Amino acid sequence: MKKSVFTRILAMAILAMPWTVGAATLTVFAAASLTDALKAIADLYATRTGDKIVFNFAASGPLARQIEESAPADIFFSADEVMMDRIEKKDLVVKGTRRSLLSNLLVVVTLADSSIAIDSARDLAAAGVKRLALGDPRTVPAGNYAKVYLTKLELWGAVEKKMIPCENVRAVLAAVESGNVDAGMVYRTDAKISRKVKVAFEIPRSEGPAIRYPVARVKGSRQSEAAGKFLEYLAGNEAGRVFEKHGFILLSNESGT
Numbered sequence: 001m002k003k004s005v006f007t008r009i010l011a012m013a014i015l016a017m018p019w020t021v022g023a024a025t026l027t028v029f030a031a032a033s034l035t036d037a038l039k040a041i042a043d044l045y046a047t048r049t050g051d052k053i054v055f056n057f058a059a060s061g062p063l064a065r066q067i068e069e070s071a072p073a074d075i076f077f078s079a080d081e082v083m084m085d086r087i088e089k090k091d092l093v094v095k096g097t098r099r100s101l102l103s104n105l106l107v108v109v110t111l112a113d114s115s116i117a118i119d120s121a122r123d124l125a126a127a128g129v130k131r132l133a134l135g136d137p138r139t140v141p142a143g144n145y146a147k148v149y150l151t152k153l154e155l156w157g158a159v160e161k162k163m164i165p166c167e168n169v170r171a172v173l174a175a176v177e178s179g180n181v182d183a184g185m186v187y188r189t190d191a192k193i194s195r196k197v198k199v200a201f202e203i204p205r206s207e208g209p210a211i212r213y214p215v216a217r218v219k220g221s222r223q224s225e226a227a228g229k230f231l232e233y234l235a236g237n238e239a240g241r242v243f244e245k246h247g248f249i250l251l252s253n254e255s256g257t
Contacts, residue, residue, distance in 0.1 A: 023050035024226035027072055029063040030055055031079035031141065031213065032168040033104070033187050037246040038077070041239045051226055059168040061139030067092055067218060074221040075231065077213065079104075079169075080141035084214040091219065097228070098216035101235060103249040105188040106145055106208050109176050109197040116182055118200035121150065124183065125158035133175040133184035136165040142172070145209045146185040173197065187211075189247040205249075212251070 030038055035057050042053035056063065056073070060083040067073055067087050076093070078084045081100070087093055108118050116128050124132060135143030143165070150156040166172045169186050176184040177196040191199050215234060217227045233239055240250050 023052065024223045025052045025054060026074045026223055026227055026230055027054050027056065028075045028077060028230075029067060029071075029073045029218075030057055030075075030077040031060045031063070032057045032170045033079055033142065033190055034077060034213070035170065036193060037189070037243050037248065040246075041234070041242050044238060044242070045230065045233055049229070051230065053230070059135065059140040061141075062167075070220075072220075072222075073218045074223050074227040075215060076218050077215040077234075078141070079211075079213055080144065081212055081214055082144070083141065084216060087218075088216070094217040094219055094221075094224075097231060098214055099231075099235060100212045100214045100251055102213035102243060103205075103251055104211045104213070104247075105205055105249075106142070106149065106185055106203045106211070107188050107191050107199045108183055108185055108201040108203075109173070109191050109194075110183045110200045111176065111179055112196055112198045114182075114198070114200075116200070118183060120201060121153055121155060121203065123201075124150070124162075125155050129182045130162060131164055131181040132159060132162045133164045133166055133172045133181040135169050135172055135185075136167065140166070140168055141211075142169040142185065142187055145211055148209045149203060149207075187247075192247045213248075 038055060046052060060078040060080060064083040064086050067076060068090060110116055134146050137143040137147040147156060150159050164175060164181050166175060169190055172184040172186050173190050173194055175181045177194060191197060217231060221227050244250060
């Protein structure tokens with residue numbers, strides 16, 4: 001009888017082995033704005049495959065630089081095409097693995113109880129806004145997108161004088177939440193996670209810059225097969241639903257992409 005019980009336990013353990021034995025650990029370098037969505041996706045993926053996803057979240061510029069300096073990464077998920085272009089030109093991306101999955105919207109946020117009226121981008125140049133938090137345009141895609149948009153409206157010269165540059169888009173959100181600035185420009189997805197701020201103005205997609213999030217496998221990955229599978233999962237329906245829940249726009253839902 002005891003032997004029979006032991007046999008059943010052993011059989012159950014063997015059946016469980018494909019989920020644990022040989023499971024991969026993947027390192028994903030990803031834009032800070034993707035933090036909440038990707039953590040939720042990683043939990044789902046781990047449940048299905050046993051693979052563990054370790055993230056390095058930061059602004060896309062510093063992440064690209066780390067990859068250039070041979071930091072160990074299996075996948076790079078950028079908040080703009082520029083930083084992906086940068087490492088691809090240095091032959092650090094596996095050919096054929098790059099794809100643009102997501103888009104987003106820029107919004108202007110203030111404290112939830114702020115009395116500052118911001119109804120358009122032009123109000124950012126007015127006297128009511130004295131300090132404006134932006135991602136550093138040199139390294140943070142959200143900041144660069146904001147600069148492109150404000151430059152097109154011929155407002156950048158006035159707004160730049162008020163700019164408080166931040167290391168990533170989540171730092172912009174934190175600056176607004178703390179009350180250290182009058183307003184900030186972040187992605188719609190970032191504003192969605194905070195109860196301390198309100199969206200004062202959303203930049204229509206037809207007027208704003210073309211925001212695109214590309215993802216690709218990094219050359220030198222020691223988990224190439226597992227990384228490829230996770231890339232496919234990111235482009236699939238289950239991950240897509242999570243991205244949409246967090247406010248991202250799926251480029252696969254648009255014609256011509």
